[in-house]
Amino acid sequence: MSDFLRTVNVTRYISPLREGGSLPALVDADDDFKYVLKFKGAGHGVKALISEFLGGEIARMLGFKVPELVFINLDEDFGRSEADEEIQDLLRASHGLNLGLHFLSGAITFDPVVTKVDEETASRIVWLDAFITNIDRTFRNTNMLIWKKELWLIDHGASFYFHHTWENWEKTAQSNFTYVKDHVLLPQAAKMDEADAFAHSRLTQEKLNELVDALPESWLEWEDLEATPDEIRMVYKRFLTIRLDHSQQFVNEAKNARNVFI
Structure with missing residues (x-):
């Protein structure tokens, strides 16, 4: 364990x-x-x-x-x-x-009309969701809470969607993130290059590998894939490494989508 x-x-x-x-x-x-x-x-x-x-x-x-x-x-x-x-x-x-x-007792759902997020924070959240390919932080379902007057991120279960088919995962790792056009914080995300630099300073290969290694063995025994838990872990590690190395791809996608939006 x-x-x-x-x-x-x-x-x-x-x-x-x-x-x-x-x-x-x-x-x-x-x-x-x-x-x-x-x-x-x-x-x-x-x-x-x-x-x-x-x-x-x-x-x-x-x-x-x-x-x-x-x-x-x-x-x-x-x-x-x-x-x-x-x-x-x-x-x-x-x-x-x-x-x-x-459970954050008393938390309320983030409302972009009521609560404004600064450009730096918004850009970092957009970067995060593009990095992990999270399709589910939209105006319809923000997956953010306000608790004790602070912003909290929740519900990342729609991320890493490549693993539902396990096909062309390397291509997905290098791809743009077209879903970013629907991101609830995209209008405020004016500092994507700064967010990219910040993320690269925080996310090291060692930290990401340690995180993937912490996945429970019982979660990596898939009936729909002929691969060992260690082989599955290696794909996640490679996906994160490639995605980080090609982050400029999704950063540019976010910048272009924001220019169209505003």
């Missing part, structure tokens, strides 16, 4: 947080904290957890506020008394190691 994150155990399922395929839940854990539990048995399975883990921790490396991530165990006996069949099926399919995000 990696010691990169703490590991806790679910003690109580409180409630689902929203409708939809993933159906994350609010739970209590044995450290007396509440967590938003992302289930490996939901939606895109462990790949969404991998995206959440890598995306969230890379955001933290870049200095953003991200709720603490924990590995969170779900015992095989848990949820047998759950009345909702859909939730019971989800719990049954998620026994073992899942991912939890510390």
